[in-house]
Amino acid sequence: MSFSIAELFAQHSTDKFDLHEQFLNNQMVRVLKTIGYDRHYKRAVGQYLYDQHDNEYLDLLSGFGVFAIGRNHPTVISALHETLTLELPNLVQLDVSVLSGLLAQEILKTTPDNLTKMFFCNSGTEAVEAAIKFARYTTKREKIVFCEHAYHGLTMGSLSLNGEPIFREGFGPLLPGCSAVPFNDPAALEQALSGKDIAAFIVEPIQGKGVNLPDDNYLSEVEKLCKKYGTLFVADEVQTGLGRTGKFWAIEHWNVKPDMICMAKALSGGFVPVGGVAMTTKIMDSVYNRMDRAVVHGSTFSKNNMAMSAGLATLHVMQEENLVENSAKVGDDIIATLNAMTSKYEFLKEARGKGMMIAIEFHAPKSLTLKAAWAMLEAANKGLFCQMITIPLFKEHRILSQVAGHGMNVVKLLPPLNLTQKDRDHIIAAFDKTIYDTHQISGAIWDLGKNLASHALKGKTGK
Structure with a gap:
């Protein structure tokens, strides 16, 4: 009887969450399902991931920096x-x-x-x-x-x-x-x-x-x-x-x-x-x-x-492929362009970093209505605002990103070093739209914020 990884993957590719819940870290599965990251990826090429419906995702985590040259080079x-x-x-x-x-x-x-x-x-x-x-x-x-x-x-x-x-x-x-x-x-x-x-x-x-x-x-x-x-x-x-x-x-x-x-x-x-x-x-x-x-x-x-x-x-x-040079050129351009948005968005404090190691930090706004919304999230769980950035980036723009650490309002990007100008434009447009939406208190993104706050408070109380 022959042994085939391809056959095993094809047979069980949609079983991964059940397998992990039963035999591995079930809390990780709970996290992914709670924030809506429970996708079934079937292949990966360069800076992109593809799910079972062949939707393309721009991977700005690169396996926590592992895939600097892109996936499956x-x-x-x-x-x-x-x-x-x-x-x-x-x-x-x-x-x-x-x-x-x-x-x-x-x-x-x-x-x-x-x-x-x-x-x-x-x-x-x-x-x-x-x-x-x-x-x-x-x-x-x-x-x-x-x-x-x-x-x-x-x-x-x-x-x-x-x-x-x-x-x-x-x-x-x-x-x-x-x-x-x-x-x-x-x-x-x-x-x-x-x-x-x-x-x-x-x-x-x-x-x-x-x-x-x-x-x-x-x-x-x-x-x-x-x-x-x-x-x-x-x-x-x-x-x-x-x-x-x-x-x-x-x-x-x-x-x-x-x-x-x-x-x-x-x-x-x-x-x-x-x-x-x-x-x-x-x-x-x-x-x-x-x-x-x-x-x-x-x-x-x-x-x-x-x-x-x-x-x-x-x-x-x-x-x-001159990836070090590309990292400097494209990464620094992303940082500079995001920084230029601080004048129009109260929540956006700054973008910083070097090359393709990028942080986008958010802070309390001055407007009373926005300040009250920010305070609601911070009271539920410090740093929760960034989930209102990363989740829409993923669900609406198919960009995979992460919060930079516990209890901080910083989104972190560690992209593959081979990002193109097209990728750069997609990143900028997605952040622009998502940050804009956070300033619309009556918008759908704040329904997400309230839901996140509710989950965080339940987690604190154990209910």
Whole structure:
């Protein structure tokens, strides 16, 4: 009897919600059904998703930044197919692989020249875990400093550096010796580092939760302070890296040289999970300092041929299609055009970001009627207004977007880097219409708002 994934998918494509309710996270199914995102997607190409009725959706989440080159890119598919059919030796373990060496070489061509070694793993959180361990061993210090509102992953070490309480609650005790400082505050950082007992300061060049940008001199001050106090400077570029911000690495905007860069997400091309840490030779040689320590840290599936092939193909596509340049051009245009709307919409505070990492923030209006409507939503659940943006964007304009974080009125866009001018125009028109509708208090969109508020209040009371 033959085995066919195509047949299985065709037979069960509309069973996914039932399967998840029975065997997986049923709360996620409840969320999707409550907000009307329970679609049955049957295929995906580039920046678009298609449901069973062949409706096209513009995906501005790209799998939380994974599909930077778009979904199902033919170059990566070809590379993976070729890798599968070559019958290559894979994960021999008592060996080293050609493909991982080549991928390391290609990545290090893009990093600051002080970073000369690569460590591969399977995800962003594994990259952060490795950075924690490598920093501790290299400096012989235990403490790690991170930023408030940071996001570095959900495994225990990474979670200990997570600045959002909702992710940490109930999972303690967490890794000892981890403390937070405000983002964008060099004075607070210096106070934390001044005891000369901090192994590493880990920071997102642009914070993912909220898309918070640093002041122009912040990261250069971080670099100076870390050098002054013997602390390793770790840039978490899991989300911001590989062209997301209009530069290959976000740190390029501020011309800094960290001691380590954590990466993942876009490096996989969206097919095979792959993460990594670029680091100085000093760090690598400190951790792997004797032959009996050659396997002191690793991961069974890291450097597997499929992951390395996906990474090599992804880097090739980014260069061939000029995706970093397109990210800067189209992304910055979207930000500027949305910002120009603030003069006509009271709810719209600003658009910000760099490249294809974009935040659209909303705030309390001045008009009494609008202010009362805003207050009603905020009383029910802080940050609820953004659902009045993202849900109509999805239902009426077939644009998939997300709220940037818990309790904040910020919509976040992480589009594929290959957005076209047509996509850009569709995004602008959809936001213009949706934000306009929120200013019509008697309109249908506020029926949605009242319904959302009712659900939020029921959730608080448990009724």
